[in-house]
Amino acid sequence: MSQERKKRWVMVVDPDKCIDCKACDVACKRENKIDAGTDRQVYRNWITSKGVEGTFPHLKQRFEPSQCQHCDNPPCVKVCPTSASYQTPEGLVAIDYKRCIVCATCILACPYDARFKSPQTKVIDKCTFCAHRIAQGKLPACVDTCPTKVRVFGDLNDPDSEVSRLLARHHYYVLKPEKGTKPSLFYLS
Amino acid sequence: MNTLTINGKLINSRGDLAWLLTTGVLCLIGLVGLANYLIQGHDAYNIYRQVPWGILISTYIFFVVSSTGLCLVSSLGHVFGIKQFEVIGKRAIAMAIITLLSGFAVIAAEIGYPFRMLIYNILTPNLAAAIWWMGTLYGLYLVFILLEFRFMIKVNHKWAGYLGLAGFIAGVAAHSNLGAVFGYLDARPWWHGPFLPIYFILSAAVTGCAIILLLYAVRYAREEMPVRISETLVSISRLFAMLLGILLFFEAWKVLTSVYGGAPGKYEAMMILLSGPLSWSFWGFEILLGMLLPFILLLATGGRNLKVATWAALSSMIGIFFMRYNLVVTGQLVPLRSDVDAVGASGLLSYTPSLTEIAIVLGGMGLCLLLYILAGRFFNLDADNH
Ligand code: SF4
């Protein structure tokens, strides 16, 4: 009888497992029909190389995959004049493409460089957490494809979800916490 | 062979012809740029993911700052009742309308879907967005100053005054919201904060003084200037000098607070201007031509010499054009992620306007001149004798 609890979709990322294979980038582009062509600035997710850590012989190369953080306090939504950028009750930050006027203010407001103009739709685009797949009960394409299971996706409001359990057991951090955006991507440390 | 006329008025001098020719050439260049944009879309511009705002945004700002500035200075007369300034009212408001329209034209070529903006600004407004307020308030402002101009033409001082006040309020509000478009962005430390909304108003007033001096220098290039106009212009050039002094002081504190603590984002951006890739534009144009030279020229002549004041105004306007460019571009050149492809060896992003962008900027200037020439032909922009 109880009403279904509101969900809060988040992603937990274990950067130590990332091998920079870029399967997530490829899967994302395929799933979301993004054709970058020759434009190297067209992508929804990316891998940052954090360089080599440690001292010889205990060296370690670190990578940090990232994308739109689906911020709980998203500056991109605040600045959008036509409400094209909006937040769903489940914590996704989405774009209603037909309302986007390409003023690009959201690109500048986002501290993570998560947004770009799509060569296909000619409006602003970014990671949607594969909202269309979530609706079918599937995982985002990047999560599904990652060979080393760097990415874990789930409902933070469900205490039994894998994301909730991971965050309860591990130390974690978020990117640029000082910007006050309250990201929904959590990195295990 | 002088048979060229506009609205029945003969184009009767070499000077007029030179202006028309310049205007025509600029408009033509603009049309070529526009055509290229319509064919290629944003690919014709050098803006990209990390630097999405280019010279068209800064030129838009240049124009709308001019408009607000003209409105501010003209309101000294018919809104705030300083009688002396009333003589410049009509010409100033006409130019305020023209520069605003030119600004709108330029930004329409930058925003992807300007008409969609008109629709969704009304259907699904976001009241938290500075862009929404800026657009809406500038729209209102345009209506007010158009009406104000109409009442001025009809010599209805009472209503011109009321609408002047409405225009003043809407103009200042719109313009400070334009500052807030930048000031609200926490992601961009060099822009963020209350400085820009305030600075925009001050620099608008500076621009307003400069443009009025230029308009009257051209108006009376071949005729003797009436005394009451030259007296007003002397007051304006003194006001101009004082405002330039204050602007220099604003600028100095912006520089000092940006570099003082070495705060990430702010510091690197300021250094782009002080000693980085845009230092020529900052020192040469923004500081020297935009502020220092005109300030010195005006102080040295006590503002009394209108020839010198005209040169000061011209120098300042050129500098201010670059000042807007510096503001818009520099704020984007510090990358948010240091490992993106576009970041150069210096650790910074870069941007140089494309030919199409430059052509559209020149076209905007052409449009502004064209509208002004037409306004002079269709309306009497000189003060009424009463
Ligand atoms: S990461 Fe950027 S685009 Fe995504 S929600 Fe946050 S501010 Fe918006």
Ligand code: SF4
């Ligand atoms: S570019 Fe589109 S989504 Fe971004 S702020 Fe402008 S209208 Fe909104």
